Amino acid sequence: MAGHSKWANIQHRKGRQDAARSKLFSKLSKEITVAAKMGDPDPDKNPRLRLAVREAKAQSMPKENIERAIKKAQGGEAEAYEEIRYEGYGPGGVAIIVEAMTDNRNRTASNVRSIFNKNGGNLGETGSVGFMFERMGQIIYPLTVAPYETVFEAALEAGAEDVEETDDGYFIYTDPTELASVSTALEEALGPAESTKLIWQPTTTTELDLEGAQKLMKLVEALEDDDDVQNVTTNADLSEEVMAQM
Structure with a gap:
């Protein structure tokens, strides 16, 4: 994780x-x-x-x-959006999953492919990197919400699968089908979360040096800037030294 x-x-x-x-x-x-x-x-x-x-x-x-x-x-004003998932590789062989929502599949596919190509990446077929990720629910709480033991017990009672304490907060993971019910139970116990969403959790990671990390960030930011792209997930693993330099 x-x-x-x-x-x-x-x-x-x-x-x-x-x-x-x-x-x-x-x-x-x-x-x-x-x-x-x-x-x-x-x-x-x-x-x-x-x-x-x-x-x-x-x-x-x-x-x-x-x-x-x-x-x-x-009101029936909403466009007919189609949900599409793209998979590929970025600089250093990092696996990338791009989730898009579009009313024009051809436009989005062309844009995403172009962004990959211009930023040292390679767009692959569906399933080319998906096996390196697991679909999970993620709920994030600030460290100030309660001590770890309290958060862990609340998460366990709510039906969560794991709790990870980091410098940026508590990351609580759930089965994707249980995210709504777990988040509701946690909100009653701990209050509103900082974030509640479905994610692609890497099951294997790829370590990058500073140059690779900078190139990857450029690719990810370019993808996120596209109006059709909803989420971008990578399996990049960055050392504390690389993070400090960035």
């Missing part, structure tokens, strides 16, 4: 400018709209929508933005 957490830490430490936050809100809105369109517009009756709304709130997305995204689905 260290590989994923370290990469998440780097992204977190970089911080996000206003433009990046606007793009993040746009991606969150798209997920909310799609979730509401696919199921019940009431978050209490729609687990995927409930998670999308919870994550949006955790990222400080305004309430009116959330409500607007749900109404867009109810």
Whole structure:
């Protein structure tokens, strides 16, 4: 799990400018709209929508933005988005999974392939790197929420599979089908989480030196800048020395 957490830490430490936050809100809105369109517009009756709304709130997305995204689905204004997963390799042989939501498959495939090619990567076939990841639910709480023992016991009672304490908080992992129920139980015990979402957890990692890490970050940022891309996950493992240099 260290590989994923370290990469998440780097992204977190970089911080996000206003433009990046606007793009993040746009991606969150798209997920909310799609979730509401696919199921019940009431978050209490729609687990995927409930998670999308919870994550949006955790990222400080305004309430009116959330409500607007749900109404867009109810009003039939939402585009017909298709969910696609791309897999490939980045600098240093790092495995990458790109999750996209698009109304034009050809445009998105072309853009993603171009970004990989321009940044030292190689887009592969579906399944080419997926075996190196496991689908999991992830819930993050700040270290200030409670002592480790308290968080561990609450997570265990809620049905979580593992709890990892890092410098950036408690990372709680669940079966993907149990994320909604576990997060609800934890919210009752510990309060709102900093983040609640489904992730691709690397089961094997690839270590990078400073140059490789910098090249990978450039590729990941270029992918995340694409409007159709929702999430980017890598199996990069960065040493403390490399992280300090970055």
